[in-house]
Amino acid sequence: MTNSVVDAPPAQVPDELTPGHSRWHGLRPYLPLVALVVAAVLPYSTVNLPGIFEGPLNSPGTLQLLAICLVFGGLAAGYDLLFGRTGMLSFGHALYFAAGVYGTDILVTKAGLPLWQAAVLTVAGGTTLAALLGAVALRTVGIAFAMVTLAFAQVGAILVARDFGGLTGGEEGLPLDVSGLPSALVGVTNTVNLYWLALAYLALVVLVVHRVSGSPTGRVLAGLRDDERRIGVLGLDPYRFKLVAFTLAGGLASAGGVVYVLIVGGASPHITSSELTLSLLVMVVLGGPGTRWGPVLGGVLYMYLDHRLTAFGSSDAVDSLPAFLSHPLSQPLFVLGTVFILAVYFFPGGVASLRTRLTPLLTALRPPR
Amino acid sequence: MVEPVLSVADLSVRIAGLHILQGVSFEVAPTGVTVLLGRNGVGKTTTLRAIVGLTPRGGEVGGTVRMGARSLLARPTHRLVRDGLGYVPEDRCVFAGLTVAENLRLAERRGTTPAYDKVFALFPELDRRGRQRAGSLSGGQQQMLAIGRVLLNDNRLLLVDEPTKGLAPKVVTEVAEVLERVAESVPVLLVEQNLAVVRRLASDAVVLSAGRVAWTGDARELLLETALTKSLLGVGAEVKA
Amino acid sequence: MNTVVLLTLTGLGLAALYFLVASGLSLVFGLADVLNFAHGLFLGVGAYATWWAAGNLPGAGPDGLGFVVAVLFGVLAGSLVAVLVELVLIRPLYSRTIEQVLVTVGLSLAGVALLQATWGADPRTFPRPAWSRQVTSVLGAQVPNAGLLLIVAAVLVLGALLAFLRWTRYGLIIRAGVENREMVTALGIDVRKAFTLVFAIGGAAAALAGALGGVYFGTVSPGQGGSLLIFAFIVVVIGGMGSVVGSAYAAVAVGLLQQFVNYYGTSGLGDLCVVGLLAVVLLLRPQGLAGKVAHA
Numbered sequence: 001m002t003n004s005v006v007d008a009p010p011a012q013v014p015d016e017l018t019p020g021h022s023r024w025h026g027l028r029p030y031l032p033l034v035a036l037v038v039a040a041v042l043p044y045s046t047v048n049l050p051g052i053f054e055g056p057l058n059s060p061g062t063l064q065l066l067a068i069c070l071v072f073g074g075l076a077a078g079y080d081l082l083f084g085r086t087g088m089l090s091f092g093h094a095l096y097f098a099a100g101v102y103g104t105d106i107l108v109t110k111a112g113l114p115l116w117q118a119a120v121l122t123v124a125g126g127t128t129l130a131a132l133l134g135a136v137a138l139r140t141v142g143i144a145f146a147m148v149t150l151a152f153a154q155v156g157a158i159l160v161a162r163d164f165g166g167l168t169g170g171e172e173g174l175p176l177d178v179s180g181l182p183s184a185l186v187g188v189t190n191t192v193n194l195y196w197l198a199l200a201y202l203a204l205v206v207l208v209v210h211r212v213s214g215s216p217t218g219r220v221l222a223g224l225r226d227d228e229r230r231i232g233v234l235g236l237d238p239y240r241f242k243l244v245a246f247t248l249a250g251g252l253a254s255a256g257g258v259v260y261v262l263i264v265g266g267a268s269p270h271i272t273s274s275e276l277t278l279s280l281l282v283m284v285v286l287g288g289p290g291t292r293w294g295p296v297l298g299g300v301l302y303m304y305l306d307h308r309l310t311a312f313g314s315s316d317a318v319d320s321l322p323a324f325l326s327h328p329l330s331q332p333l334f335v336l337g338t339v340f341i342l343a344v345y346f347f348p349g350g351v352a353s354l355r356t357r358l359t360p361l362l363t364a365l366r367p368p369r
Numbered sequence: 370m371v372e373p374v375l376s377v378a379d380l381s382v383r384i385a386g387l388h389i390l391q392g393v394s395f396e397v398a399p400t401g402v403t404v405l406l407g408r409n410g411v412g413k414t415t416t417l418r419a420i421v422g423l424t425p426r427g428g429e430v431g432g433t434v435r436m437g438a439r440s441l442l443a444r445p446t447h448r449l450v451r452d453g454l455g456y457v458p459e460d461r462c463v464f465a466g467l468t469v470a471e472n473l474r475l476a477e478r479r480g481t482t483p484a485y486d487k488v489f490a491l492f493p494e495l496d497r498r499g500r501q502r503a504g505s506l507s508g509g510q511q512q513m514l515a516i517g518r519v520l521l522n523d524n525r526l527l528l529v530d531e532p533t534k535g536l537a538p539k540v541v542t543e544v545a546e547v548l549e550r551v552a553e554s555v556p557v558l559l560v561e562q563n564l565a566v567v568r569r570l571a572s573d574a575v576v577l578s579a580g581r582v583a584w585t586g587d588a589r590e591l592l593l594e595t596a597l598t599k600s601l602l603g604v605g606a607e608v609k610a
Numbered sequence: 611m612n613t614v615v616l617l618t619l620t621g622l623g624l625a626a627l628y629f630l631v632a633s634g635l636s637l638v639f640g641l642a643d644v645l646n647f648a649h650g651l652f653l654g655v656g657a658y659a660t661w662w663a664a665g666n667l668p669g670a671g672p673d674g675l676g677f678v679v680a681v682l683f684g685v686l687a688g689s690l691v692a693v694l695v696e697l698v699l700i701r702p703l704y705s706r707t708i709e710q711v712l713v714t715v716g717l718s719l720a721g722v723a724l725l726q727a728t729w730g731a732d733p734r735t736f737p738r739p740a741w742s743r744q745v746t747s748v749l750g751a752q753v754p755n756a757g758l759l760l761i762v763a764a765v766l767v768l769g770a771l772l773a774f775l776r777w778t779r780y781g782l783i784i785r786a787g788v789e790n791r792e793m794v795t796a797l798g799i800d801v802r803k804a805f806t807l808v809f810a811i812g813g814a815a816a817a818l819a820g821a822l823g824g825v826y827f828g829t830v831s832p833g834q835g836g837s838l839l840i841f842a843f844i845v846v847v848i849g850g851m852g853s854v855v856g857s858a859y860a861a862v863a864v865g866l867l868q869q870f871v872n873y874y875g876t877s878g879l880g881d882l883c884v885v886g887l888l889a890v891v892l893l894l895r896p897q898g899l900a901g902k903v904a905h906a
Contacts, residue, residue, distance in 0.1 A: 089708070140892055143645045143707075147847045148892060154840050155885045162878030227385050274840065278647070278715050285712055327727035334727060337720025341699070344712045423792060426705050450798035462793045464786045474779075475786055476797045518797065 039199055043192045060191040065307055067198040067263045069300040071256050074205035076283040076299030078252035081209050084289030086245045087225030092149030094276035095156040096250040099126040100257015105267040106167050109177040119258045123251060130250020134243050150274055157272040173268035176261055185262055194263045201259045205252050221245055282340045288350030297351050306332050374399045374526050374556050380432035382419050389415045391580040402557045402570040404588055406602055407577035413560045414459055417528045421456045422446040453525035461511040465504025469495055469514060472503050476518045483521040491547055492517050509540035527557045533566055545569050568592055576601045615751035617869050623757030625865025626764030630819035631842035632857040633771060634812020640788035640852020642805045643707050648695055648714040649816055650835025651721035652688045656817020657830040658725060660684030664737035672737030681821045688817020689810045696809035725832040733829035742825050756826040763822055767815055771854050780807055788852040844884060848891045
């Protein structure tokens with residue numbers, strides 16, 4: 001191994017808009033709150049957005065899709081704690097999410113525990129797992145670390161697929177036994193509650209990531225991302241800080257798993273695959289690593305596209321294209337993978353950098369006063 | 370003043386936010402050894418690496434470096450080297466897993482005849498140890514290999530970074546002797562901490578301090594002025610001949 | 611005894627498959643520092659190109675010389691795709707390691723989806739020469755010929771790679787570049803040409819693995835490369851990145867361990883043991899069995 005430190009994604013400096021936008025400026029700190037309120041009251045809307053969603057906003061189908069998007073927004077934000085903010089390239093983040101999903105499912109369905117106990121045990125277990133595996137994996141750095149985390153996650157995938165002890169249901173997956181769950185979380189009419197739960201999860205992750213990155217620990221993590229040696233020179237132990245970030249991100253991911261299993265009503269083995277971790281990486285990079293809202297946007301957008309492109313692929317517009325176009329376009333992963341490669345080349349800062357990139361253009365287009 | 374073989378003007382290097390070189394300007398005479406001096410961490414190695422195009426990724430390089438009429442910055446390293454810029458890096462950097470002969474063979478170039486006789490005349494040891502792994506050579510032998518590798522081809526200028534670092538006193542003398550003979554035919558820009566070696570080899574001196582040039586001139590003059598030497602280089606007043 | 615021989619030989623067959631994928635990965639990583647997630651795609655391209663050629667290419671077929679032609683076509687296609695990937699996608703990002711990994715990740719997602727879009731998600735029956743479906747008696751054990759074919763191919767590739775690294779100028783450049791890439795350029799060598807070359811070699815080896823793996827498993831499907839890739843990664847890490855010989859040793863260790871434990875223990879336990887082995891090796895020797903040296 002030569003350069004042990006994985007090159008970190010570029011640090012994002014939120015550059016302020018040009019002067020002359022003072023009213024906008026004053027509102028900016030409250031925008032997250034406004035967005036949260038809008039998202040929270042959204043289920044009361046019956047607006048129909050043809051082409052964007054299949055039903056009105058408050059229909060269960062739309063709400064479930066939105067809830068999944070929100071969970072993945074949170075998941076991507078948590079993953080960014082590793083990738084964008086500490087410069088750690090983990091290829092095994094799916095493991096902790098899957099631990100949350102399967103842990104809750106097994107404890108509720110097989111062990112018959114009440115949901116809150118299952119959730120607490122699962123998150124505690126997922127966090128412990130992340131701490132233990134992180135302690136081993138972090139003895140390596142850079143690309144070796146990426147491969148080790150990938151291998152550990154593969155263990156999870158094998159365990160689930162081989163169905164040891166009949167716990168996981170193997171290839172079939174494990175439907176969640178809803179009989180013991182609180183009634184407010186069960187049934188199509190209560191999808192809105194799951195939506196709010198997902199929103200709460202997202203808000204929690206964003207808050208935690210924001211607090212951590214603003215703290216002294218967060219500054220050390222940013223230092224590790226930019227140049228690990230400098231942190232070592234300061235007499236701080238990079239290993240311990242990285243382990244803290246790894247454990248925290250793992251815990252957040254398993255919490256996301258708890259919410260996710262409630263939304264989709266069961267566990268299926270594809271969430272243990274390395275493809276899910278790769279998707280998380282795609283979400284973060286598409287959104288903008290190391291930014292506050294980029295990963296969230298990336299996660300929400302990715303999941304939305306992943307679901308909607310399937311419908312788009314089978315639509316008449318695509319079907320009428322010649323086969324060499326329509327076949328690839330009907331594969332969401334082909335479209336997303338291609339967009340991702342283009343994004344790596346042309347938008348290294350992700351969606352979050354679009355505004356700053358567009359600012360000069362907008363300034364140029366604005367008529368002179 | 371004769372035309373310099375290398376002229377560095379206003380060279381600045383910024384790596385990971387640190388402004389390591391801040392407008393360094395100096396010239397290298399077309400004959401003899403020009404020595405680049407300074408305390409640890411003032412940017413001597415950074416200067417050599419910037420000249421040969423090996424500034425790490427993310428580093429920003431400004432200013433101009435010219436060899437004859439040609440501008441060197443922004444050209445890839447392998448082209449510069451093929452145009453006659455020989456580089457002997459700090460810590461030797463021989464390929465430890467390759468044999469001595471393979472290390473030398475790597476430096477051969479298509480279209481030119483490698484000067485093995487010249488190299489083996491200077492370093493008979495390299496001929497004898499051809500099949501030995503370079504990693505098992507002593508520090509002095511590795512240094513000989515690193516220099517020999519570069520001398521297989523014709524060079525217009527040699528950049529040599531701390532060739533005596535970590536070597537035993539007797540070996541230091543040997544390396545100095547070799548460099549003295551090498552410098553008879555090709556100009557050398559040398560980074561060196563050992564003032565005895567500097568006294569023996571250098572005709573001109575450039576002293577760096579905190580990323581800037583603090584002093585340039587005749588090397589002997591610098592070493593005679595003990596007070597100046599002490600303030601610039603931080604070494605004791607007595608410099609052994 | 612028969613069982614042991616059979617398990618050893620099938621384990622070696624698996625090891626051969628791992629080695630074919632891992633050797634290229636290891637060289638690409640050792641020289642260019644690129645963790646190539648698209649390597650599984652080269653394998654898929656090789657498998658599908660062989661499958662396509664056997665049915666459509668004049669002169670190629672599922673048997674005899676035609677089969678050799680089909681495999682050659684597959685290997686060529688894999689190599690070509692690998693070279694294109696290096697030239698078009700990897701080279702512009704020279705020395706920007708993270709972006710290179712990201713691009714190969716995107717490529718692995720898009721590439722597999724493209725295979726799926728073209729030939730469907732379901733496994734296709736692979737053209738197999740009749741003899742590859744038979745068994746040979748070795749020390750009393752009935753060993754499938756397809757497995758023996760894999761072993762022979764891997765040994766030949768190993769020999770050819772070592773000879774190439776040991777005796778040719780580009781082999782010398784690659785070995786030196788794995789040790790210290792920067793110093794190779796400081797000797798006046800354009801190391802990026804060697805990058806293209808290791809991609810071509812790695813792509814060819816992976817494509818061969820795809821073609822012969824198709825014969826071994828009897829089917830070809832778009833996701834095949836991905837699952838093999840993870841074990842190939844493990845082999846690369848255990849063997850020491852950049853070392854062809856290390857990859858060979860590690861592939862044998864992983865293949866045998868997996869086969870024996872899966873047989874004598876529960877199915878799937880062998881896979882877990884492999885990851886356990888990885889953890890142990892990393893704790894004891896973080897640089898892998900052979901370190902970062904491309905031994906000849």
